[in-house]
Amino acid sequence: MKKNLKSKWLLLLPLAMGTFGVTACSDDYEPWELLKTEVTSTIPQSYSEKVPWDGGTFSINVKTNGSWNIEVPEWLSVDKSEGNGDAIIEATIARTSVVEERNREIILKTTGSESSNIAGRNDQIIEFKQEGLENAIKITDCSATFTKQLTDYDYYQCGYKIKYNINNELTDEEFNDMVNEVYLYTSTSTNDYSYREYKYNLSKTDLTNGTHVLENSNCWYYYNYYGNYFYLREISIAIKTKNGIKVIYSTNNIEK
Numbered sequence: 001m002k003k004n005l006k007s008k009w010l011l012l013l014p015l016a017m018g019t020f021g022v023t024a025c026s027d028d029y030e031p032w033e034l035l036k037t038e039v040t041s042t043i044p045q046s047y048s049e050k051v052p053w054d055g056g057t058f059s060i061n062v063k064t065n066g067s068w069n070i071e072v073p074e075w076l077s078v079d080k081s082e083g084n085g086d087a088i089i090e091a092t093i094a095r096t097s098v099v100e101e102r103n104r105e106i107i108l109k110t111t112g113s114e115s116s117n118i119a120g121r122n123d124q125i126i127e128f129k130q131e132g133l134e135n136a137i138k139i140t141d142c143s144a145t146f147t148k149q150l151t152d153y154d155y156y157q158c159g160y161k162i163k164y165n166i167n168n169e170l171t172d173e174e175f176n177d178m179v180n181e182v183y184l185y186t187s188t189s190t191n192d193y194s195y196r197e198y199k200y201n202l203s204k205t206d207l208t209n210g211t212h213v214l215e216n217s218n219c220w221y222y223y224n225y226y227g228n229y230f231y232l233r234e235i236s237i238a239i240k241t242k243n244g245i246k247v248i249y250s251t252n253n254i255e256k
Contacts, residue, residue, distance in 0.1 A: 035112040035120030038063040043091065043106075043128050053096050053131040054169070060089040060126070064110045066118050071107040093130065099178055099241045100132045132246070133170070133178055137207055139237060139249035141165040146232035146256050147217050159217035160186065160232055164249070168209050175204075181240040182206055184214060185247075187233045190222075195233065207239070231256060 043058045044051055060078075062068055069082040070089065079090040096102065106126040112118030142164035149157050162184075168175065182202040189195050198219070206212055222230045236250040 030117050032117045032119050033065065033112075035066045035110060035118050035122055036064060037066070037068075037110040037122045037124060039108055039124040039126070041091075041106075041126050043093075043126060045126065045128055050101060051093050051128055051130040053133055053135040055093040055095045055130070057090060057092045060091055060106070060108070062087045062089065062108065062110075066110045066112045066116075066120070066122075068108060068110045071109070073104045073106075076104070076106070096130055096133055098132060099134055099243045099246070101129050102132075103127070103129050133174070134239060134241065134246045134248055136169045136174075137239070137248055138167045139164050140167060141211075142249065142251060144232075144235050144251060144254045146254050148230070148256075149217070155221050155223045156230065157218060158220040158222065158230060158232075160215070160219065160235065161217075162214040162235060163211070164214075164237075165211050166207055166209055168207060175207075178241055179204060179207070179239045180242070183238045183240065183245070185234075185236040185238060186219070187235075188220065189231055189233050190229060202237070 039060065039062055041058060041060045043060070060070075062083075063086050065085065067082070067084045068087070070078060072078055072091070075094040075096075077092045077094075080087065091106070105128070108124045108126070109121070110124070111121045142162065144163075145161045147159045147161060151157050170178070182204055184200040184202050186198045186200070187195055188198070200216075202214070206214070220230065232254050234250065234252040235254065236247050238245050238247045240246075
């Protein structure tokens with residue numbers, strides 16, 4: 001009985017295909033393609049490179065045979081948010097308003113469509129970091145000198161002289177809102193190769209635009225023998241913000 005039913009269905013199959021217009025070969029048949037997507041960008045994305053604190057304009061190059069749309073953070077704008085096929089998107093990242101660096105991502109979604117016989121979907125993510133507002137204060141042309149003088153009392157009088165230039169691009173309101181205190185850190189080494197760190201309070205005026213000199217010749221005193229092995233190894237200038245202490249400059253290139 002089962003064999004007879006199977007034979008009857010096989011005989012009816014060609015008739016059914018003809019009735020519903022199903023053919024094995026057709027001149028109207030259009031093959032489907034798989035979705036292809038390639039996204040490149042000029043936005044810094046490596047661990048060591050970051051978007052500058054004051055933002056900038058970058059490009060996102062999209063190559064695809066499908067349609068696309070893009071999702072971005074609220075402080076990033078694009079000249080186009082959706083489209084079909086290849087495109088170059090201009091992305092503008094705004095100046096930051098926060099002290100710490102911020103991590104964000106851009107999501108570019110591509111999809112195929114039945115009308116274009118493209119199958120598939122793809123999400124491409126561009127991850128990037130933007131510098132914090134503290135990077136608006138830059139120290140340049142810094143020279144640091146370790147001073148050491150043997151006194152009549154057979155001990156060394158030691159100190160430092162630091163000359164540097166400040167380029168501060170913050171408004172007075174931004175600066176005063178961000179910076180609570182300013183510090184100078186010095187790292188010294190002694191005859192037993194131990195290291196010590198000292199902290200000195202500076203003034204906010206030490207971070208205003210222009211050339212500054214920090215000088216103190218009476219920081220440390222060591223008797224003759226120990227003084228021969230005492231050196232200034234590193235200096236750092238830091239600011240205290242509501243998010244903690246941020247070092248804005250550091251160097252171990254110190255003249256002796």
